[in-house]
Amino acid sequence: MQVKHVTNWENRKEFRTRNLWAGILFGLGFVAFMDETVFHQLLHWHKFYDQSTVAVGLVSDGLFHAFSWFATVGGLYLAADLNRRDALWHKMFWGGKLIGGGAFQLYDGTIQHKVLQIHQIRYDVDIIPYDLVWNGTAVIMIVAGLLLVRSAGRDARDAGQVQPHVT
């Protein structure tokens, strides 16, 4: 006898927002973590502290840095919770990840780097191309995430019209 795996659309729809938020939180935390590991520790492009940092920049950086740890761990525990409820919806989760990650990168690249002057992407280079790639990637991530979420919503609607039956 062939056992066919039936996706549990009822559970997915019930936990639709939790899937999205798990993704947004984890994406945000993950991008912040990559920023710290790759740009601060491995490449040493970013600086721990930049003399031009304004006070509000220090506060913004501190809050986002703290929040990103909670977002990473919390997002993963939310995904684990969805998984044990048979409600983990990868397309929605990925959509959230891209939106959250892109949003953080865009905030970091515009407000934190430029307005608050916490630090620049890299020093002693022409910074324009770096800023364009940084923020361009962020926008692409957000758009891709939104498209995935829309597509996931369409999947859920289509699945609602066909009654799945198990043989």
Add this chain to the structure above:
Amino acid sequence: MSHDSFFVVTDWLFGIPALLGIVLYLFGVYRSDRQERLRRWPRIRIVWWITGVLLSAGALVGPLAALSHENFTWHMAGHLLLGMLGPLLLALGAPVTLLLRALSVRRARQISRLLRSRLAGFYIHPITASVLNIGGLWLLYTTGLFAAMHHHLWLYVLIHIHVFAAGYLFTVSMLAIDPVSRRFSYAYRTVVFILVLAGHGILSKFLYAYPPVGVSIEEARAGAMLMYYGGDAVDLVIIVLLFRGWYLSAAPVRHQILT
């Protein structure tokens, strides 16, 4: 007071309570295990407790204490042990639970009444514990307190007791491993914790730029980065334990194991 006699006093003052802490805990485990109606005291908790005592005391007794007098980076390493890692390990040892088990029922009731008192509730409140913890650090490093601490023995002793006690209170207010009078929601604890971690990180970067009085810029920078990343590492463990608690408590009914 000469430096040598300074350290003789602090070695005894902090060393004896640390030894007592280990001996009394082991005695408590012995008493608890003799009661047949109780589950055997988990051995891993003994490991947490003893490691916690040794690391906390390591910041106050012996070579690290002497080094941290001279050098800000070592001072910060000591504070990470005394105010963060040590308290976390001690909290994992669940000393209050052990105390309640080891005492007679009458005494245990008295203790638990004390823990439910308003005063205890005030200190164990996440916001009180956080203000004592982070507020204390801001006061220590941004005023003349840090320089004064190294010249007055009583101030040194008080500040180090405060750092340890505030670190322990904060850890138990977040994790609630031992019984507490009031358990705050996960959302509440998370919000307070984010502000605390942010306050810790902001202070680290502030010290990187503006060293405490009498500290050279090189030592301050190394110390500030140690504070920033070391604090992150310990707090990450607490974050995982906090959310693990949520994960276990939010289990759907059908997954609960009945014992």
